[in-house]
Amino acid sequence: AREPLQCIGCGALIQTTSPNAAGYTPKSALEKGLASGGDLYCQRCFRLRHYNEIQPVALADDEFLRLLSRIRETKALVVYVIDIFDVNGSLISGLQRFVGDNPILAVGNKVDLLPASFKPKKMKDWLRQMLNQAGLRPVAIELVSAKTNQAVDQLLAAVNQAANGRDVYVVGVTNVGKSTLINQIIRESSGIKDVITTSKFPGTTLDLIKIPLDNGRELIDTPGIIQESQMAHYLQPADLKYVTPQKRIKPRSYQLNPGQTLFLGALGRFDFIQGQKSGFTVFADNNVMVHRTKLENATDFFAKHAGELLTPPTGNTTVQPLQRHEFKVTDTSDLVFEGLGWVTVPKGCLVAGYAPAGVSVLLRKAMF
Numbered sequence: 001a002r003e004p005l006q007c008i009g010c011g012a013l014i015q016t017t018s019p020n021a022a023g024y025t026p027k028s029a030l031e032k033g034l035a036s037g038g039d040l041y042c043q044r045c046f047r048l049r050h051y052n053e054i055q056p057v058a059l060a061d062d063e064f065l066r067l068l069s070r071i072r073e074t075k076a077l078v079v080y081v082i083d084i085f086d087v088n089g090s091l092i093s094g095l096q097r098f099v100g101d102n103p104i105l106a107v108g109n110k111v112d113l114l115p116a117s118f119k120p121k122k123m124k125d126w127l128r129q130m131l132n133q134a135g136l137r138p139v140a141i142e143l144v145s146a147k148t149n150q151a152v153d154q155l156l157a158a159v160n161q162a163a164n165g166r167d168v169y170v171v172g173v174t175n176v177g178k179s180t181l182i183n184q185i186i187r188e189s190s191g192i193k194d195v196i197t198t199s200k201f202p203g204t205t206l207d208l209i210k211i212p213l214d215n216g217r218e219l220i221d222t223p224g225i226i227q228e229s230q231m232a233h234y235l236q237p238a239d240l241k242y243v244t245p246q247k248r249i250k251p252r253s254y255q256l257n258p259g260q261t262l263f264l265g266a267l268g269r270f271d272f273i274q275g276q277k278s279g280f281t282v283f284a285d286n287n288v289m290v291h292r293t294k295l296e297n298a299t300d301f302f303a304k305h306a307g308e309l310l311t312p313p314t315g316n317t318t319v320q321p322l323q324r325h326e327f328k329v330t331d332t333s334d335l336v337f338e339g340l341g342w343v344t345v346p347k348g349c350l351v352a353g354y355a356p357a358g359v360s361v362l363l364r365k366a367m368f
């Protein structure tokens, strides 16, 4: 018997029978690949590489939880990667329970998107509060940018210390930058390059990938879990770039009177219903058109201009109706449109946030 064949993109075992499962490769492509002796890609990775096209793959929650429970049975350090720009969308409920007594090291990734003046200590305290509220008690928190390689060496030092001879499992929901981070770690530690596929599209990392660490232990990548409440799942690939910002976010501030509305493209709407005239700050990708209008005209305005003046979405993508969520703000808070961004709201305001059905809109302690 020969070695099982693996996709060199995602590591999944090559199979020719289930088109919707990991590692699927059409028989003809497999035969061609074997005949030419070349590297094999599964169909998903092939399409991604050559056409930049996503093939959605379902990693069911229970499958992922089974995988997490396996971690509970081993002595491990769990490195939990969080997108600092989408903390709520990065939460894995029950993570603490599923990893048992194993320590969790939380990594806030994508700090390159934050205003350059952000204070790491304050940010870590804030992130710790968010995680505690979600039932997580990380032993340490590190802030990095996988993309710009900021503080990745610091993270590695912290991982080595916390691992204390254990294997290291890296977990995270899709799109938090887990693959990008692991690629950086590989470059930093042993000089191997890009063994893992990365892409903008959710759901593109599959199967366990093991990377030998210098100390003889293993760093194990796990599949990204799909978070249905993320905005990314409700967008066409062409518009995804707006919710996966690549450049530092420029906060945009507005003095609003009650009775005024801000649109965040045609994906988010913020109504200031009651309160004192005050300043509100929008954190979203710089390409998201923020438009101020009167609350009383806002619904008509949306109907007329969504997809045109109000972008994203752009062009021929269908505009989705927005669902309303109302909040009374008692402390300075962020009104979060999960995966799109947030509006910082001063205390004492009655506000409403709107997003496409299925996308979470929620209130949290202000980040800044």
Ligand code: GDP
Binding pocket: 109, 110, 111, 112, 113, 144, 145, 146, 147, 148, 172, 173, 174, 175, 176, 177, 178, 179, 180, 181, 197, 198, 199, 200, 201, 202, 203, 204, 205, 224, 244, 245, 246, 247
């Ligand atoms: P995964 O699904 O968690 O493995 O995420 P990927 O590594 O594929 O990254 C998802 C998206 O986030 C890609 O568009 C990356 O370019 C982007 N990304 C990853 N890390 C960073 C980072 O540190 N900063 C920024 N700005 N973008 C990042």
